[in-house]
Each structure stands twice: as C-alpha cells, then as structure tokens.
Amino acid sequence: MAAIEFESVEKVYRGGVRVLSGIDLSIERGELVTIVGPSGCGKSTLLSLIAGFEQPTAGHVKIDGTVVDDQPPQARGLAMVFQSYALYPHLDVYENIAFPLRIGRTAKDEIDRRVRETAERLGLAPLLRRRPAELSGGQRQRVALARALVRKPSICLFDEPLSNLDAALRHEMRAEIKRLHEDLGATFVYVTHDQAEAMTLSDRIIVLNAGSIEQQGPPMDVYERPVTKFVAAFLGSPSIRFVRPGALGISAGSGVIVGLRPEDVAVESEASNGAVEAVVTVVEPVGSETWVTCAVGDETLVGRAPPRFAQKRGDRVSLRFDPARAHHFDEKTGRRL
Amino acid sequence: MARPRWQPSDRLHARAMVTPAIVVLAVVALYPILAAVWLSLQRAILIFRERRFIGADNYNALIHDDRFWAAAGHTLYFTVVAVALELTLGLAFAYILHRAIRARGLLTAMVLVPWAIPTVVAAKTWQWLYDADVGLVARALPLQDVDLLGMPGWAMHAAIVVDVWKSTPFVALLLYAGLSTIPEDLYRAAAIDGARGFTTFTKITLPNLRSTLVVTALLRSLDAFRVFDAVYVLTEGGPANTTETLSIYAYKTLMRSGDFGYGSTLAVATFIALALLAAVMLTAFGRQALR
Amino acid sequence: MVVFCLGPFLSLAFASLRPGGAPFGAPGEYSFDQYTAVFETRPFARVLLRSFVVASLTTVAAVALAASAAFVLAKMELRGRRALLALSLGVSMFPPIAIASPLFLVIRALGWRDTVQGLVVPYTTFALPLALWILTSFFREIPDDLYRAARIDGCSPFGAFRRVVLPVAAPGIATSAILVFIFAWNELLFALTFTSAPEARTVPAAIALFAAEHREPWGEIAAASTVATLPLVAITLLFQRRIVRGLTAGAIKG
Numbered sequence: 001m002a003a004i005e006f007e008s009v010e011k012v013y014r015g016g017v018r019v020l021s022g023i024d025l026s027i028e029r030g031e032l033v034t035i036v037g038p039s040g041c042g043k044s045t046l047l048s049l050i051a052g053f054e055q056p057t058a059g060h061v062k063i064d065g066t067v068v069d070d071q072p073p074q075a076r077g078l079a080m081v082f083q084s085y086a087l088y089p090h091l092d093v094y095e096n097i098a099f100p101l102r103i104g105r106t107a108k109d110e111i112d113r114r115v116r117e118t119a120e121r122l123g124l125a126p127l128l129r130r131r132p133a134e135l136s137g138g139q140r141q142r143v144a145l146a147r148a149l150v151r152k153p154s155i156c157l158f159d160e161p162l163s164n165l166d167a168a169l170r171h172e173m174r175a176e177i178k179r180l181h182e183d184l185g186a187t188f189v190y191v192t193h194d195q196a197e198a199m200t201l202s203d204r205i206i207v208l209n210a211g212s213i214e215q216q217g218p219p220m221d222v223y224e225r226p227v228t229k230f231v232a233a234f235l236g237s238p239s240i241r242f243v244r245p246g247a248l249g250i251s252a253g254s255g256v257i258v259g260l261r262p263e264d265v266a267v268e269s270e271a272s273n274g275a276v277e278a279v280v281t282v283v284e285p286v287g288s289e290t291w292v293t294c295a296v297g298d299e300t301l302v303g304r305a306p307p308r309f310a311q312k313r314g315d316r317v318s319l320r321f322d323p324a325r326a327h328h329f330d331e332k333t334g335r336r337l
Numbered sequence: 338m339a340r341p342r343w344q345p346s347d348r349l350h351a352r353a354m355v356t357p358a359i360v361v362l363a364v365v366a367l368y369p370i371l372a373a374v375w376l377s378l379q380r381a382i383l384i385f386r387e388r389r390f391i392g393a394d395n396y397n398a399l400i401h402d403d404r405f406w407a408a409a410g411h412t413l414y415f416t417v418v419a420v421a422l423e424l425t426l427g428l429a430f431a432y433i434l435h436r437a438i439r440a441r442g443l444l445t446a447m448v449l450v451p452w453a454i455p456t457v458v459a460a461k462t463w464q465w466l467y468d469a470d471v472g473l474v475a476r477a478l479p480l481q482d483v484d485l486l487g488m489p490g491w492a493m494h495a496a497i498v499v500d501v502w503k504s505t506p507f508v509a510l511l512l513y514a515g516l517s518t519i520p521e522d523l524y525r526a527a528a529i530d531g532a533r534g535f536t537t538f539t540k541i542t543l544p545n546l547r548s549t550l551v552v553t554a555l556l557r558s559l560d561a562f563r564v565f566d567a568v569y570v571l572t573e574g575g576p577a578n579t580t581e582t583l584s585i586y587a588y589k590t591l592m593r594s595g596d597f598g599y600g601s602t603l604a605v606a607t608f609i610a611l612a613l614l615a616a617v618m619l620t621a622f623g624r625q626a627l628r
Numbered sequence: 629m630v631v632f633c634l635g636p637f638l639s640l641a642f643a644s645l646r647p648g649g650a651p652f653g654a655p656g657e658y659s660f661d662q663y664t665a666v667f668e669t670r671p672f673a674r675v676l677l678r679s680f681v682v683a684s685l686t687t688v689a690a691v692a693l694a695a696s697a698a699f700v701l702a703k704m705e706l707r708g709r710r711a712l713l714a715l716s717l718g719v720s721m722f723p724p725i726a727i728a729s730p731l732f733l734v735i736r737a738l739g740w741r742d743t744v745q746g747l748v749v750p751y752t753t754f755a756l757p758l759a760l761w762i763l764t765s766f767f768r769e770i771p772d773d774l775y776r777a778a779r780i781d782g783c784s785p786f787g788a789f790r791r792v793v794l795p796v797a798a799p800g801i802a803t804s805a806i807l808v809f810i811f812a813w814n815e816l817l818f819a820l821t822f823t824s825a826p827e828a829r830t831v832p833a834a835i836a837l838f839a840a841e842h843r844e845p846w847g848e849i850a851a852a853s854t855v856a857t858l859p860l861v862a863i864t865l866l867f868q869r870r871i872v873r874g875l876t877a878g879a880i881k882g
Binding site for chain 3: 347348350351352353354355357358359361362363365366367368369370372373376429430433442444445446447448449450451452453454455456457458459461462463465466468502505506507510511514559563565566569570583584587588591592597600601604605607608611612615
C-alpha cells in the first residue's frame with residue numbers, strides 16, 4: 001500500500017492564486033522521494049498538504065490509504081524537519097528531543113531510553129543539557145533530526161533541511177540522512193531546490209514546475225531522459241545548453257531544439273574529422289576538469305576539457321559529442337521528441 | 338505508530354480561543370456603545386426616574402447649545418496646541434536620546450517617568466506647582482499671589498502644560514523608535530553628498546520620519562481630544578467653564594445632573610467629532626503614510 | 629530634558645517630607661508626618677490595597693483573554709479576524725465617557741458599585757485592545773515553523789499555544805502585563821463613576837477627591853501621590869526596555 005497518495009489535488013489560495021493543479025502522486029512505503037523545483041513552484045505547499053498545515057481546495061490526500069483531508073497535523077502521526085530547524089528555544093536539547101514523546105504521553109523511562117538512544121545515534125549525547133542558542137548550525141540540524149526520528153515515525157517530511165548549512169556540512173548531513181533512511185526504513189519525503197541534493201539522495205525525484213508535476217522517476221532516468229526542456233535545464237551542473245541543430249550539423253526537423261550536457265561535449269584543441277568548430281569564450285577550471293564555454297556560430301555550448309586546459313579566450317577549438325546523447329525538444333512546447 | 342483518535346479541528350480551536358475576547362468586548366464595550374446611542378435618543382433623568390423616547394430632540398438641543406460649541410472649541414484648541422507642542426518637544430527629546438552615546442537606557446527610563454505617573458498625580462503635581470501660596474511656578478512668575486487656575490485664559494494653558502508634560506515622553510519614545518529605523522548609511526551618503534546639519538534634518542530625517550509622525554500625531558490627537566483626568570483634577574472645567582472640554586461637559590451632565598439622555602448625546606457627539614478629526618487627519622496627511 | 633521630566637514630580641516628593649507642602653522655607657523639619665497622616669486619618673492603606681487588587685486582577689484577565697485571541701490572530705486562519713480587529717480598534721477609539729453612562733446603569737443594576745469586579749470587568753475590556761495589539765505583534769515575531777513543529781510533534785493548536793508559543797513569547801507577555809497594570813493603576817474616570825464609598829476607591833480617585841474643608845491639603849496629597857507613584861517609577865526603571873518595546877510595537881514599522 002502507498003504511504004502517501006495525492007488524488008487530483010488542487011490548491012488555490014484566497015485571492016485566486018493557483019499554486020498546485022492536477023497533482024496525482026503516490027509515494028510507496030519506505031521510499032525516499034525528493035520533490036525539487038525552483039522557488040514558487042509549489043513544493044512547500046505540497047509538503048504542507050501532507051503535513052496538514054493546509055487543506056486541498058479540490059482532490060484528496062491519503063496517508064496509509066486513509067483520506068486525511070480533515071485531520072489536523074497532530075493527528076497524522078508524521079515527523080518533520082524544518083529549514084529553520086524550529087527548535088524550541090526555551091527547552092534544552094534533551095527536552096527538545098523528548099517533546100513529541102511527552103505530548104504522546106510515553107512512559108517516563110521509555111522517553112529517557114529513546115531520547116538517549118536517538119541522541120547517541122546522532123552524536124548528540126554530550127550536548128543534551130545545552131540550549132539551542134548554544135549550538136552550531138550543524139548541531140541544531142542534528143537535534144531537529146533527532147526530534148523527528150525519536151518517535152520512530154513511519155513518514156518523515158523534510159523541508160529544505162540543509163539549505164542553511166555551509167557546503168561541507170551539507171555534504172556530511174546528506175550522507176547522514178541517507179544512512180538514517182536505510183537504517184530506519186521509514187518513508188522520507190524531501191523537499192529541496194538543490195538539484196544535486198535531489199540527485200544524490202533519492203530513490204525517486206519529482207520535478208515540480210509552476211504547480212504541476214513535470215516529471216518523476218529514479219534520478220538517473222530523469223537525468224538521462226528529461227521529458228521537457230525545463231527538467232533538462234533544472235537537473236545537472238553546469239547546466240545543459242540548448243542550440244539549433246543546424247549549428248551542430250545534426251539533421252532534425254524544423255522547430256526542434258537540441259540540448260547537450262557539458263559532460264557529453266569534449267573540447268579538443270586540435271581540429272578533427274566530424275568535430276564542430278568553436279571559439280572559446282570562458283574557461284572555468286574546477287580542479288578535476290575544466291568547463292569551457294564556446295561560441296558555435298551565434299550559439300553557445302559548454303563542454304568538458306582536461307584539468308590543465310591550455311586554450312584561452314578567443315582560441316579556436318573543436319567540439320566532439322555522441323549524437324545519441326543529444327536531447328531533442330520541440331522548440332514551442334518544450335516537450336521531448 | 339498508532340494514529341491518535343479524532344481531534345477537534347483547527348477552526349474549532351481558533352474559534353474557542355477568540356470567543357472569550359470577543360464576548361467581553363461585545364458585552365462590556367459594544368453593548369454600552371449601542372446603549373449610549375440609544376440613550377442619546379431618550380429623555381432620561383435618573384433622580385426623576387424619567388425615561389422616554391424623544392427621537393432626535395436631544396441632538397436638536399445640542400445644535401443650539403452654546404455650551405456644547407464652547408466645549409468643542411476648548412477641546413479642539415487643547416488638542417491642537419497640546420499635540421503640536423508634544424510633537425516639537427518630543428522630536429527634540431527623541432533626537433537627544435538618539436544621539437546619546439552613554440546612559441541611553443537611563444535617559445530613556447527618566448523620560449518615561451512622567452508617562453508612568455498617574456494622570457491624577459501629574460495634574461495634582463502641577464496644581465501644586467501653580468498654587469498661589471506654595472507653588473513654585475506661581476512664585477517664579479512675577480504675578481505674586483495670583484491663582485493661575487482661577488484666571489480665564491491662563492487655566493486652559495495650565496492644563497495644556499500638564500498634558501504636554503505627561504504625554505511628551507510617549508511621543509518622544511515613538512519618534513525615537515522611528516529615528517532608529519532610519520539607516521545610518523543614509524546619513525553617511527548624505528554627508529558624502531555634502532548635506533549638513535539642517536539640510537540633513539529636512540531632507541533625510543523628516544521625510545523618513547513622516548509615517549511615524551503621522552501615526553504619533555494621530556494617536557496623541559485621539560487621546561488629547563478625549564482629555565478628562567487632567568482637566569477634571571485641575572479645574573473641573575472652570576473658571577467660568579473656560580476649560581470645559583467635551584468629556585468634562587458630558588461627565589458633568591451625566592454624573593452631576595444625572596441627565597443620562599442629554600449626557601449620552603454629548604458623549605456620542607464627542608465620538609462623532611473624534612471620528613471626524615481622525616478622518617480629517619488621515620486625508621490631510623495621507624493614508625499612504627500609514628502603509 | 630531631565631529637569632523637565634523629573635523636576636515636577638521630584639519637587640512634589642520632596643515637599644511630601646515638609647510640613648504644609650511648602651517645598652522650601654524654614655530649614656530643618658524633614659519628617660514622615662504627612663505619610664503618617666495619610667495612612668492614619670484616611671483609608672489610604674485600604675485604597676492602595678484595593679488599587680493593587682483591581683490592577684492585578686485586570687492584568688491577569690486582560691492578558692489571558694488577549695493572549696489567546698492574539699495567538700489566533702497571529703498564527704491561525706480564521707474568518708472574521710478582521711471583524712475582531714475592527715471591534716477592538718473601535719472600542720479603543722470610543723471615548724470612555726460615552727461608555728461610562730450605560731455601563732453605570734448596568735453596574736448599578738447588578739449591584740456592583742463599589743465592588744472590585746465593578747472595576748475589573750470594565751478595565752479588562754478597555755485594556756484588551758492594547759494587550760491584543762501588543763501581543764499580536766509579539767506572536768507574529770515567533771517563526772511559523774516553531775508553531776508548525778509543535779503541531780507536527782502532536783500538539784493541538786491550544787497545546788502549541790500553551791507549550792511553545794506562550795513560553796517563547798514570555799517577554800511579550802510580561803510587557804503587555806506591565807502596560808495593562810499601569811493602565812489599570814492610573815485609570816480615573818471609571819473609578820470615579822463606579823465607586824462612591826471612600827474605602828472602595830482606587831488611588832487616583834482617592835487622590836482626586838482628597839478634599840479638605842477650606843484649602844488643599846498639599847502635604848498629604850504630596851505624600852499620597854508619592855506613595856502611589858513610587859511603585860510605577862520602580863517598574864518603569866526596571867522594565868524600561870520592555871515598556872519601550874511594548875509602546876512602540878506595531879506603531880513603528882521596523
């Protein structure tokens with residue numbers, strides 16, 4: 001049975017702003033699903049509908065097969081990790097973690113056992129008597145995680161939990177969340193605007209754009225076969241470039257636009273057969289490789305070159321790619337062809 | 338994890354939590370307000386146990402009541418002069434607080450003292466200062482042995498002084514808070530552009546303080562227009578009714594003469610005048626200043 | 629500025645220690661005689677106690693009512709929120725004198741003249757808009773996520789209010805409590821209107837009606853005023869920061 005289901009859910013705010021339309025979605029038990037999209041795409045609203053902070057204007061939300069439209073958040077038995085951590089500033093770490101258990105009237109010694117066990121698991125044992133204000137960002141994040149997981153929830157929601165952390169910590173916590181998911185086997189629904197996070201973490205990603213689901217599937221499937229220009233552009237860094245097929249010598253019908261990911265384009269300093277001629281405009285060495293932005297006629301492509309790439313701006317280079325790796329889209333509708 | 342049983346909806350909670358406040362406001366405030374309007378249409382004199390509906394007669398009488406118009410004039414004069422002085426003085430105080438580097442907390446606390454003092458005590462204090470025998474003010478002025486509060490013309494200004502003393506702190510605090518919201522960078526930019534002293538004040542401070550000034554003036558005017566405590570304690574409206582404000586006149590009619598009908602008419606008229614004043618101020622200084 | 633603010637009251641307090649309420653004159657002769665007089669010849673101790681009881685009960689009642697309503701205004705969706713705001717704004721604009729007369733009739737009919745509840749109920753009502761205004765602005769400053777976290781962790785709206793919002797907003801509660809207390813302690817009009825027995829008066833009413841046969845008893849007035857004001861001055865000095873925040877809450881956009 002699905003853990004969470006959306007049946008033709010619409011959400012229109014007072015004043016007529018439509019944030020979600022025609023959402024059909026099914027999240028399986030034990031899945032780790034990320035919902036990605038640019039800001040304002042409705043992903044937070046979607047999470048609020050699951051949590052029960054908001055009610056759908058039309059359609060139904062089901063949890064474990066039961067329609068929960070009129071169940072308040074506290075009745076839904078979910079856990080949630082917030083972007084701002086939302087730790088209770090008046091309680092110490094121990095009491096923050098214990099809070100959901102105390103509300104749930106768990107027996108005292110059981111609370112103590114589980115708080116200590118969860119704190120141990122997240123490396124918080126030495127911090128139990130600190131107040132949130134005395135913790136670093138990463139520590140606060142761990143407390144928020146502990147508070148969510150101490151209840152052993154079957155569903156845990158994450159609202160951009162890592163976006164307030166610096167890059168190194170974000171990496172570490174990403175791995176941590178993945179590990180926790182594997183250990184606990186709970187359903188995780190993870191909202192983020194960071195496509196890298198979505199790619200690395202999830203069993204399945206759901207790309208949301210302007211209030212509807214653009215595409216969903218395993219990360220690599222979506223990455224490799226984006227169904228729209230939007231999805232293609234949203235996933236991947238540096239991002240895909242779109243050019244007219246003529247500029248690359250690819251034959252395609254009119255009204256077609258071709259997308260090439262930078263890692264699929266090899267930049268070579270010598271001209272060779274079957275390669276496309278280009279002029280270097282920007283060179284960006286990132287250590288393990290070099291990203292080279294080139295002008296092809298009046299189009300722009302980004303390609304990959306070895307770490308110590310000698311060419312400079314204005315130099316002539318040739319670009320090589322496998323035509324099979326080119327993504328063809330209808331220029332008008334943005335759909336994959 | 339077991340799902341808890343059915344729970345009352347959020348809306349039910351929300352309703353239950355606002356209802357007590359609404360009930361109290363409705364029963365203890367809204368009902369009397371409506372009752373006052375109703376009483377104002379009646380002839381109701383307590384000691385004669387008389388009460389009957391007379392329609393707009395009270396309002397007719399009001400229009401021809403010279404004492405009412407005099408009181409309205411006093412109230413308006415009191416409000417305009419007092420609020421103007423409070424804004425000027427309050428702005429000066431706010432500037433001092435804003436520029437103070439050390440002891441700002443202590444200064445603020447001192448400024449707050451008159452605000453915290455009960456109006457009655459404030460009025461008594463000044464009444465004592467005005468007192469012909471022991472008063473410091475009376476002694477300082479060259480008018481020996483003159484009862485300031487007994488002289489028409491002087492008494493009203495004496496009352497204004499009390500209000501200014503009591504209320505300037507409030508004005509100063511609001512304006513001080515307003516000043517603190519003006520970014521320091523704006524002053525630096527102005528200084529770099531060559532503005533100084535008075536130019537900075539008129540070109541940077543005043544425009545940025547505009548909405549605070551309007552809000553403060555509005556709050557203070559609404560308050561000053563309802564003045565009761567200070568005048569009641571100082572003069573009870575005397576001498577010769579020259580300090581009688583609308584609230585005092587209404588109070589006397591209600592509680593001294595026991596004329597609840599006409600007294601209520603006066604009270605309702607005060608409210609209407611107040612609403613008019615607020616409307617005039619809002620149109621004059623612009624709604625956009627408020628939001 | 630300091631002289632302007634402190635001078636008048638300080639000289640009165642000074643005079644309270646001098647015979648006849650004359651600030652200067654014959655040297656020497658500082659005494660607490662006038663304080664003794666106030667407490668022994670008049671029911672001033674009872675009046676103080678009465679004021680304290682009235683102001684405290686008003687504070688508790690107004691803050692409790694306002695806090696629960698302000699929570700809904702700040703953190704929940706409810707139709708008719710505007711109606712509540714409009715009602716409270718209207719009440720705070722209405723001249724108290726207009727309400728005094730019908731309220732007087734009601735209080736007389738209930739037999740509440742000269743009673744504590746006869747003052748606490750109207751005071752609570754008229755302090756409510758102020759408390760509601762201040763508390764709503766304080767509650768708005770509490771992040772929505774904190775409220776949501778409490779809900780997710782199993783709290784009903786009321787539970788989230790009691791266990792999370794109230795403790796976190798404790799400074800705001802204290803601020804509004806201080807302001808309401810000062811309001812109730814200082815109020816004169818209702819105190820005059822709804823009380824007649826000298827023992828049932830509050831401090832402002834008692835001082836306002838401190839009449840003597842022939843001339844103002846300045847010494848005693850000075851002593852009584854000083855006693856009535858010192859607690860407020862103490863509160864002000866102690867909680868200066870809070871009071872400033874409360875007074876400016878909402879009026880100034882930061």
